[in-house]
Amino acid sequence: MGFYIVKRIIWLIPVLFVISVVVFSIVHLIPGDPATVLLGTEAADPALLKAIKQKYGLDKPIYVQYFLWIQRVLHGDLGLSVTTGRPVSKLVAERIPYTLELGLYALALALLLAIPLGTLAAVRKNQAVQWLFQGFTLLGLSIPRFWSGTMFILLFSVHLGWFTIVNFPSFMGDPLDNLRSFFLPAFTLALPAAASIARITRASVLEVSNMEYVLTARSKGLDERRVVFIHMLKNALLPVITVTGIYAGYLLSGTIVVEKVFAIPGLGRLGVDAILQRDYPVLQGTVLVVVTLFTLVNLAVDILYVFVNPKIRYV
């Protein structure tokens, strides 16, 4: 097991290297001179262009440029935003908490919804429950988030006035107010994940319910609730954890659309706005940070999985 974890961590090095090369290439792949791309204006002052070229070593061979760039990145220097002139590292750091909270909140909501629903659908065999469950999961998987989010705003904010979605207070300042403001965006983000996790939960509980130990538990005369929660659910959760792990990274990166819908100043919106404003240093920094976060979350999930799953011995 220790070996697997070490191997998994070492594998991180080539992955992060390739990611850095891809992110570095963005500026060079965009048609046009990299210096003009970095300055953001096409008719820039020639003296300024020359200064930029010298500063970033753009007159040197491409691999030298990469090493100069990665050196700066490792020192926390992601360059300057073209539109605001502020350091990209600062811009990104300000946005991380919003995206992180939104992702974690959504993950929690998805599990709170999916596990009870999936278990209920597996245990209660009657037609109405099955239809409702199929309806919920199919709709959850079929409705795009940007639309469901918009409809939630229309219904719960505009018409019913239950949630305000104007500002997003910090969690430290007022936790309850914060959780309330983030509820609709997190719920919107959670729905497709909840539908998918609920399906796995149902299938997994169904599979477990045919096991002999469940039959034994029942024939011992155990309370049905005890059979379901202790004997079935505990054993059925493994596949659920696998899928949840996949969704953990996905939810963190899937916030792009939801941030746009609810005007949350997170990383996703920073990246999309950067594309629309052709602010490539910001785009580069955002992509680098999000992909690194995503990779680290996936690594954490893989390692956690080894501890949760005693049946699998990795070699």
Next chain:
Amino acid sequence: MYWLLRLNKAVLIGSTLVIILSLVAALAPYIAPYDPTEMHPLDRFSGPSAKYLLGTDFYGRDILSRIIYGLRTSLQISFLSVLLAALWGGSLGVLAGYFPWLDNLIMRVMDVMFAFPVLLLAITIVAILGPGEFSAILAIAIVYVPIFSRVARGPTLAVREETYVEAAQALGASHWRIIAKHILPNISVPIFVQLTVQLASAIIFESALSFLGLGTQPPLPSLGLMVSEGRPYLEISPWSTVFPGVAIALVVLGFNLLGDGLQQALNPQLRRRGG
């Protein structure tokens, strides 16, 4: 083709939805009541009526006509991108599964692609190519390549070990003949099912890209773009936001039902589990 007999309700409802909506998209120029970009300044923000069945938007453009054309755009982009992904990914998967010396190289590249969050990968590609339909097609296709490569690799690995392949090799059949005669027939069904399943998510993907302003550009109609264009006027005229979303949900629902049903019909394991 005995599995055709096992087609269930999901497949029937799903394929009906898909067929109807595809026909609507294909026949757009004949059935749309108005030109999708034609403005009617006197009828801005009108609700559903006999003249405009689903109402009009900010510019007084007919929402129903825009949805019909938008559906056409969305389906074209999603279909082309998934098809490209199936071709590229499928070929890579077959190569990886058939030639052991290529396996490690190809699958490691796919692993690195999986290390990128999908939507971010897509918007980065769009950032490089510039927003537009062509970029959207390429971006979605590249994102789906690793999925298809995995789907194609598994069966290829299994078939390669079969006795009949060994026999073909002994008879002197070339690699390409073996791939064409023995491998391709075995991977076509899983690839086809995956195509249906991924079409559903590609449609959501395409609409998300155009919602973010990175796909189809105005004034051309696209379902995701319509939702984002209607949002500022949500309170005075919800129609221009509500109906395009319903259209996306319906078409995605159709493909989801079809994909689920096909997976169940073709995968005995799933059926036994009642999944």
